[in-house]
Amino acid sequence: MTGIEWLGRYIDAARAAGPTWLWSTGMTDWGRDPEMWPHLLALIPAEAHVWCAGIATGEEPPVLAARTPDSVHITATDVRDDALAAARAGRYPRGMVDGALDLGSVTLDDVHRMFPEYGRPSEWLHASETLLSRITWSRLDLTADRYPRAEVVLCRNVLHMIAAFERADVVDRLAAAHVPVIVGKSDRAHMDAYWRERFAETPSTPLILRAA
Numbered sequence: 001m002t003g004i005e006w007l008g009r010y011i012d013a014a015r016a017a018g019p020t021w022l023w024s025t026g027m028t029d030w031g032r033d034p035e036m037w038p039h040l041l042a043l044i045p046a047e048a049h050v051w052c053a054g055i056a057t058g059e060e061p062p063v064l065a066a067r068t069p070d071s072v073h074i075t076a077t078d079v080r081d082d083a084l085a086a087a088r089a090g091r092y093p094r095g096m097v098d099g100a101l102d103l104g105s106v107t108l109d110d111v112h113r114m115f116p117e118y119g120r121p122s123e124w125l126h127a128s129e130t131l132l133s134r135i136t137w138s139r140l141d142l143t144a145d146r147y148p149r150a151e152v153v154l155c156r157n158v159l160h161m162i163a164a165f166e167r168a169d170v171v172d173r174l175a176a177a178h179v180p181v182i183v184g185k186s187d188r189a190h191m192d193a194y195w196r197e198r199f200a201e202t203p204s205t206p207l208i209l210r211a212a
């Protein structure tokens with residue numbers, strides 16, 4: 001599949017899915033940044049709480065659940081109620097899942113774990129109840145609310161969206177937990193001096209930060 005064909009399929013699926021997928025600030029994707037995932041999975045203890053902060057329409061938590069043992073619990077949060085409602089429903093357009101499969105950012109094994117009924121013809125895929133039972137969804141504003149306990153935090157492509165005057169406090173609070181924080185490529189591109197003083201990159205990937 002060419003990039004243009006993939007984009008066409010993505011836009012068609014987004015149109016079918018409704019407005020939440022079309023707002024650029026609420027966009028996410030299946031298995032985003034595939035090269036980072038093996039390093040992330042190596043960081044997660046066998047029994048752990050992982051916090052996914054800023055999950056948009058919620059594709060990240062099911063992938064994480066599919067790739068980790070049942071003893072890993074996931075707290076999935078976002079500030080937007082509409083995004084959370086879409087994520088909680090666990091119902092996703094097939095076109096986007098197939099696009100991610102074609103790109104290689106998820107495997108067929110991931111897809112079968114996430115969607116037990118993938119083999120049946122349907123425009124919509126329903127996430128596995130077993131995987132969903134390991135995910136707690138809740139509204140959380142990173143600039144205002146209390147943070148949950150976690151051994152690893154995924155906060156990808158969110159920090160760059162927070163105004164600089166509020167971001168300093170969020171960066172301080174994330175660093176204070178002294179656990180690995182996974183950011184996104186958009187965040188990395190906006191990482192300022194304040195943020196660099198508090199976080200160091202891991203040698204494995206610049207998307208994984210640790211308190212300096």
Ligand SMILES: C[S@@+](CC[C@H](N)C(=O)[O-])C[C@H]1O[C@@H](n2cnc3c(N)ncnc32)[C@H](O)[C@@H]1O
Nearest residue numbers: 025026028029054056079080141142156157158
């Ligand atoms: C571009 S999406 C990133 C989705 C996903 N983490 C990824 O990397 O694909 C950014 C998300 O951050 C959320 N967000 C923005 N400001 C936030 C805040 N102050 N607290 C929590 N979430 C926030 C938005 O609602 C949006 O869903």
